[in-house]
Amino acid sequence: MAQLTIPASLLPADGRFGSGPSRVRAAQVQALSQSPLLGTSHRAAPVKSLVGTIRAGLAELFSLPAGYEVLLGVGGASAFWDAAAAGLVEHRSQNLSFGSFGGKFAAACRAPWLATPDIRTADPGSRIDPEPVEGVDVYAWPQNETSTGVMAPVRRVVADPGALTVIDATSAAGGLPVQAAEFDVYYFSPQKNFGADGGLWVAAVSPAAIERIERIAAGDRYIPSFLSLKQALDNSRKNQTLNTPAIATLVLLQEQIAWMLEHGGLPWAAQRTTASSALLYEWADRHASVAPFVQDPANRSSVVVTLELLRGLQEDTITRILTENGIVNTGSYRKLGRNQLRIGTFASVSPEDVASLIACLDYVFERV
Numbered sequence: 001m002a003q004l005t006i007p008a009s010l011l012p013a014d015g016r017f018g019s020g021p022s023r024v025r026a027a028q029v030q031a032l033s034q035s036p037l038l039g040t041s042h043r044a045a046p047v048k049s050l051v052g053t054i055r056a057g058l059a060e061l062f063s064l065p066a067g068y069e070v071l072l073g074v075g076g077a078s079a080f081w082d083a084a085a086a087g088l089v090e091h092r093s094q095n096l097s098f099g100s101f102g103g104k105f106a107a108a109c110r111a112p113w114l115a116t117p118d119i120r121t122a123d124p125g126s127r128i129d130p131e132p133v134e135g136v137d138v139y140a141w142p143q144n145e146t147s148t149g150v151m152a153p154v155r156r157v158v159a160d161p162g163a164l165t166v167i168d169a170t171s172a173a174g175g176l177p178v179q180a181a182e183f184d185v186y187y188f189s190p191q192k193n194f195g196a197d198g199g200l201w202v203a204a205v206s207p208a209a210i211e212r213i214e215r216i217a218a219g220d221r222y223i224p225s226f227l228s229l230k231q232a233l234d235n236s237r238k239n240q241t242l243n244t245p246a247i248a249t250l251v252l253l254q255e256q257i258a259w260m261l262e263h264g265g266l267p268w269a270a271q272r273t274t275a276s277s278a279l280l281y282e283w284a285d286r287h288a289s290v291a292p293f294v295q296d297p298a299n300r301s302s303v304v305v306t307l308e309l310l311r312g313l314q315e316d317t318i319t320r321i322l323t324e325n326g327i328v329n330t331g332s333y334r335k336l337g338r339n340q341l342r343i344g345t346f347a348s349v350s351p352e353d354v355a356s357l358i359a360c361l362d363y364v365f366e367r368v
C-alpha cells in the first residue's frame with residue numbers, strides 16, 4: 001500500500017508511545033547535556049550526592065514510612081529477580097503469573113535451593129489474587145503487567161503477616177498510586193515512568209525486608225556478589241552501587257523525580273496517567289474497530305493501554321503507517337501474539353498527545 005501521510009495538524013508533539021524504554025522528556029535530555037557529572041567517578045562525592053538525592057526523592061515520592069530504605073543496583077529488574085531468589089526468598093515464594101513478567105520472576109524462583117514456587121496463573125488480559133499458603137514467605141506479583149496492560153492492586157496478604165509482599169513495579173512506579181504500608185519490596189527499572197535508560201534496578205524496602213536480607217546473607221547460602229542484596233544494602237547506604245552504574249541513567253532519573261515532585265508528586269503523576277489512558281479506553285469503547293483487550297475495567301492499566309484491532313484492521317499495517325508518520329512503538333507485546341496496539345501512557349506522555357494520537361488513529365482507520 002502507498003504511504004499514507006497523516007496531516008501535520010493531527011500529529012502529537014512527541015510520537016513516542018512505547019511501553020519501555022519509553023519517552024524521555026526534552027528537559028531530561030537537556031539536563032543530561034548540561035550535567036557536569038558525565039565522565040566522572042561514581043565513587044566521588046558529586047555522583048554519590050546525586051544518588052543520595054535520588055534515594056531521598058524516591059522516599060518522598062512514595063511517602064516511605066520511617067525505617068524503609070531505597071536500594072539500587074546494576075542489572076535492571078531482571079537482575080533483581082535473581083537477586084531476590086538468592087537473598088530474599090527464604091524457603092518458598094508464591095508468584096502470580098498473568099503475563100510475561102510475572103512469569104519470569106516465577107521462573108527465577110525455581111532455584112534449586114528453594115522449594116518449588118507456588119505459581120498462580122491467569123490468562124493474559126485477566127489476573128489472579130494471592131492466597132495465603134502455609135510455608136510461603138514471599139508473595140510476588142507485578143503491579144502492572146507490561147505485556148498485557150493489566151494492573152493489579154498492591155495489598156498485603158493479611159492472613160500471613162510474617163511473609164514479605166514483593167511487588168514488581170517496573171512499569172507502575174511513578175505512574176500508579178501505591179501505599180508503602182502494603183509492600184515490603186517495591187522494585188523497578190527506571191526506563192518507563194521515570195524516563196531514564198535501562199540497566200539499573202531500584203527498590204524501596206521495608207524494615208522486615210531488610211531484616212530478611214541480612215538474615216539470609218548471614219546464613220550459609222552461597223550468594224554471588226553481583227546478586228547480593230546485602231551488598232546492595234551496604235553500598236546503597238553509602239549512596240553507591242556495587243559496580244559502575246550508567247551515570248546518564250542516574251541523571252535522567254533524578255530529573256524525572258524532581259519534575260514529579262515539583263508538580264505534586266505521585267498523586268499528580270497518577271492522575272495524569274489515568275487521564276491519558278481514560279481517553280483511549282473511552283474512545284475504544286465507542287469505536288467499532290477497536291476494543292479494550294482487558295475485559296474488567298478495574299484491571300485496565302493506566303500506564304499501558306492494550307487495544308484489540310477488529311473489522312480486518314491489521315496491527316502490522318497500522319503500526320507501519322504510524323511509524324512512517326513518526327508515531328513509534330505502538331505494536332503489541334511481541335510474545336503475546338495478539339492483533340492489538342499497546343500504547344504507553346506513562347507520566348511523560350501528556351493527555352494532549354494522547355488526544356492527538358487518537359485523532360491520528362481515526363484518520364488511519366478510515367483510510368486502510
Ligand SMILES: Cc1ncc(COP(=O)(O)O)c(C=O)c1O
Pocket residue numbers: 020075076077078079101142144145146147168169170171189198199
Ligand atoms: C513489569 C516488568 N518487569 C520487569 C521487566 C524487566 O526489566 P529489565 O529489562 O530492566 O530487566 C520489565 C521490562 O519491560 C517489565 O515491564
